[in-house]
Structures are given as C-alpha cells and as structure tokens.
Amino acid sequence: MVRALLVRGLVAGAVAGLFAALFAWAVAEPAVDAAIGYEAAKEAAAGSAGAPEVVPRALQKTLGLATATTVYGAAIGGLFALAFALSWRRLLGGGPGRAALSLAAIAFVVVFLVPFLKYPANPPAVGDPASIDRRTALFVTMIWISIAASVAAVRAAQAVRRRWQHALSPAGGRLLAALGYAAIVAAAALALPAIRELPRDFPATTLWSFRIGSVGTQAVLWAVLGAAFAEAAERLLAGRSLWFGSVAARTGRAGVAADTSRSGGGP
Structure with a gap:
C-alpha cells in the first residue's frame, strides 16, 4: 500500500x-x-560589465x-x-x-x-551573492523549526485530550495544537536574525x-x-x-x- x-x-x-x-x-x-x-x-x-550568461x-x-x-x-x-x-x-x-x-x-x-x-x-x-549560503541556512532552519513545532504541538494536544478527554472536544484539541504551533514559531521567528539586504x-x-x-x-x-x-x-x-x-x-x-x-x- x-x-x-x-x-x-x-x-x-x-x-x-x-x-x-x-x-x-x-x-x-x-x-x-x-x-x-x-x-x-x-x-x-557603475561602468562594470555583468557576468556572461552561461x-x-x-x-x-x-x-x-x-x-x-x-x-x-x-x-x-x-x-x-x-x-x-x-x-x-x-x-x-x-x-x-x-x-x-x-x-x-x-x-x-x-x-x-x-x-x-x-x-x-x-x-x-x-x-549580496556572498550571503546566499547564510540566507539559505536560515530559511532551511526555519522550515525545520516549523515542522518540528507542528509535530510537537499535535502531540501535546493529543496528550492533553487523553488526560482531559471529557473537557476538550476534537475541535478544541485542533485549536490547542494550532495555538501551540503559533507560539513556538513566533518565538523562533523573534529569536532568529533578520536579513535586510535589498537596495x-x-x-x-x-x-x-x-x-x-x-x-x-x-x-x-x-x-x-x-x-x-x-x-x-x-x-x-x-x-x-x-x-x-x-x-x-x-x-x-x-x-x-x-x-x-x-x-x-x-x-
């Protein structure tokens, strides 16, 4: 299958x-x-010639x-x-x-x-071409943080539902997972450095x-x-x-x- x-x-x-x-x-x-x-x-x-197209x-x-x-x-x-x-x-x-x-x-x-x-x-x-590696590394880092945060938030919401099954509906569990995910990625976004290189x-x-x-x-x-x-x-x-x-x-x-x-x- x-x-x-x-x-x-x-x-x-x-x-x-x-x-x-x-x-x-x-x-x-x-x-x-x-x-x-x-x-x-x-x-x-600036009087400089651009790189030729490969x-x-x-x-x-x-x-x-x-x-x-x-x-x-x-x-x-x-x-x-x-x-x-x-x-x-x-x-x-x-x-x-x-x-x-x-x-x-x-x-x-x-x-x-x-x-x-x-x-x-x-x-x-x-x-800046010299910063491509750094930009790529930071973007990939944010992707992995986002994926890990989604998995962690879902598992945490499942654990809460198992513990308080009668107090939390399935919709409430999904909302709890979404809020947990948002909190984690927001903290990560604030912690990671910003990149400003546009003219x-x-x-x-x-x-x-x-x-x-x-x-x-x-x-x-x-x-x-x-x-x-x-x-x-x-x-x-x-x-x-x-x-x-x-x-x-x-x-x-x-x-x-x-x-x-x-x-x-x-x-």
Whole structure:
C-alpha cells in the first residue's frame, strides 16, 4: 500500500510541478526579468560589465523552469505520500480524499508560508551573492523549526485530550495544537536574525510582484498536489485504477474486440 501511494505521490507531484511552472512563468518571471534589468542598469552606470550568461535567459524561464519545478514537485509528492501514509489514520482521520486535501493545506502553511513570512524570497538577481549560503541556512532552519513545532504541538494536544478527554472536544484539541504551533514559531521567528539586504532604491512593485508570484506558485503546487493525490488515493483505496489506467484498459479491450471481430469469419 505504501509503495502504491508513493508512486501516486510522485506522479501527482510531477503534475503539480508543471502547473506551478505555468503559474511562475506567467506571474513571477516578469518580475525576475525586471530585477535583472535593474541590476544590469546599475552595473552599466557603475561602468562594470555583468557576468556572461552561461544559460540563455529564454531557456532558463521556459524549459529550465519547467524541468526544475517538475523534479521538485515529484520529490515533494513522494514525501507527501509518505507523510499521508503515516498520518492518515493516526492524525487526520476521515476519508482519504479529504485527509489528503487537509494535509496539503497544512503542509503549505508549515513547510512554506510560515518560513516565507520570516524570510521572504527576493528576486535571484538582487542581493549580496556572498550571503546566499547564510540566507539559505536560515530559511532551511526555519522550515525545520516549523515542522518540528507542528509535530510537537499535535502531540501535546493529543496528550492533553487523553488526560482531559471529557473537557476538550476534537475541535478544541485542533485549536490547542494550532495555538501551540503559533507560539513556538513566533518565538523562533523573534529569536532568529533578520536579513535586510535589498537596495533602498529597488522598485517596490517589482519586489512585491515577485513575492506574490512566489507565494502563488507554491499555492498552485500544493493545491494541485493535494487534489491530484486525493483523487488517486480515493481510487486506490476503493480498488479502482487511475483515470488514465481506465482509459488505457478500455482502449485495449476495444482493440481486442476489434481484432476478434475481424478474425471471426476466417478459417
């Protein structure tokens, strides 16, 4: 069962990555182009030549973007499938489709949105290249803190419910877990250092267009992943094949029937 869920998670993630690439190309990439133009203008004004392009920009924002988001989506989909297999009956409950959608929404908030609020993304052409490693390390640290906080908050809420089962409803337990999670990540966000490296004259509209595009790309990724995996999990646990498997099976049966009818009158 876990293997079947994993395969479906990989496929759903790859599909979600393609949809995310389309959104990023339409919404975020124009802001990236504007940021690159800003940096190029600054370098020209300073009399310095920019670094030559190793990969043409037109290829980066089309085939490169689609490849990167598809591979990333497949990896996220595999991890999502494993998380679903571990948490469905223990924590999420309900039908597999509803549980998958709930898990996708929770993962979007925990894995992306909360860390993003602390360390929002900047256009790749802007900022100090020497600080990339530090920014990446802090962002990944915030992701792990957010994940650990969600697990700790859920377990603490479960322990409280077991102890005071008659005083705390399931909805109260979920609220308690959410409040505990919020308290932990808020404390972590205050403790971790801030990063401010954008030039003062950088266009605010370009910055916010890029950040909105980043949030939207992740929202599309997790929404499509949740919906596709929900459908796949429902079909798997109901003993039905995926829709393209059903189409292939019907096509195969139609082909066999046609061959049989053609050969039926022969010797």
